[in-house]
Amino acid sequence: MSTQYIKEILNEYEQTRNNSEKKREKSVQNIYRQLPRIETIDKEIKKLGLLMAKSLLKTTNNVHLVIETYKQKSEQLNNEKTSILKQNSISLNFSETTYVCTQCRDTGFLNSGKKCSCLKQQLINKAYSLSNLSSILEKENFNTFDLSLFSDNPYSKQEQSPRQNILEILSISESFVIDFDKSSQENLLFFGPTGVGKTFLINCIAKALLDKEKIILYLTAIKMFEVLEAIRFQGTKDKKTYDLLFESDLLIIDDLGTELSNSFTNSELFNIINTRILINKKTVISTNLTPKDIMDRYDDRIFSRLVSNKYVRLKFYGDDLRW
Secondary structure, X not given: OOHHHHHHHHHHHHHHHXXXXXXXXXXXXXXXXXXXXXXXXXXXXXXXXXXXXXXXXXXXXXXXXXXXXXXXXXXXXXXXXXXXXXXXXXXXXXXXXXXXXXXXXXOOEOOOOOEOHHHHHHHHHHHHHHHOOOOOOOOOOHHHOOHHHOOOOOOOOOOOXXXXXXXXXXXXXXXXXXXXXXXXXXXXXXXXXXXXXXXXXXXXXXXXXXXXXXXXXXXXXXXXXXXXXXXXXXXXXXXXXXXXXXXXXXXXXXXXOOOOOOHHHHHHHHHHHHHHHXXXXXXXXXXXXXXXXXXXXXXXXXXXXXXXXXXXEEEOOOOOOOO
């Protein structure tokens, strides 16, 4: 995940700690107002600690005796404090900070320096919120992928049955997730008619990578160009989405070819695809267009990128599963 989003999450942790400290201080002051003797005892205990430190610096003799003397005085004060708190049914831990996560004390990191489980979950939550996919991925993921929906019978003039074909595509998609952090610049182009599983499988990939804390931006082609047009021609400042078009770990463009095609969309599409290849950011594109349709619809630069060795082209076919 990019430094920008990690910084945002860590700032939220800092705000949580600040709020907890304010609550703690407010609670302590309330107790002091109710029971002034408690405040006096706390001050005396603190003063004892300072006096003991000074005494130890002044003398190297009878160190044990000095410590024992101050320890006895401190115990007397603490016993008195405990008695007063119990008499008034107040928790002995009233002056301690209450943390949302006791493991990392709302820092996001354990003493070992490793990420706390709560930080890992925050990173995943952030990735989901940026992806535009939060609601659908509980239903559409690798665990819910149903191979039985795909026919095992020969289909049209294809060499494989729809089920054999989708098994290969499924294997490539899972490998794409497993090898995602490797230096390979492999991208995916799903093409085929409506209702044969392209979007579902895209969601499977997205879910698996979001759970690995990857930043994913999912946009239909129409929505993507709406964002770009609003920025270019209407002065809309949707900088976060625009930046994610280039900087997200994975960009998913669904239903390419449904947008209005013109010089603007061609130019912007090439810029996004080409830039992401150059900076080694991965992209998955789905379309109902055939490679020939892509060649006819888009300029040569776009076509050359999509049919280059930077993209694995995967053909979907079979009966419309939505029926």
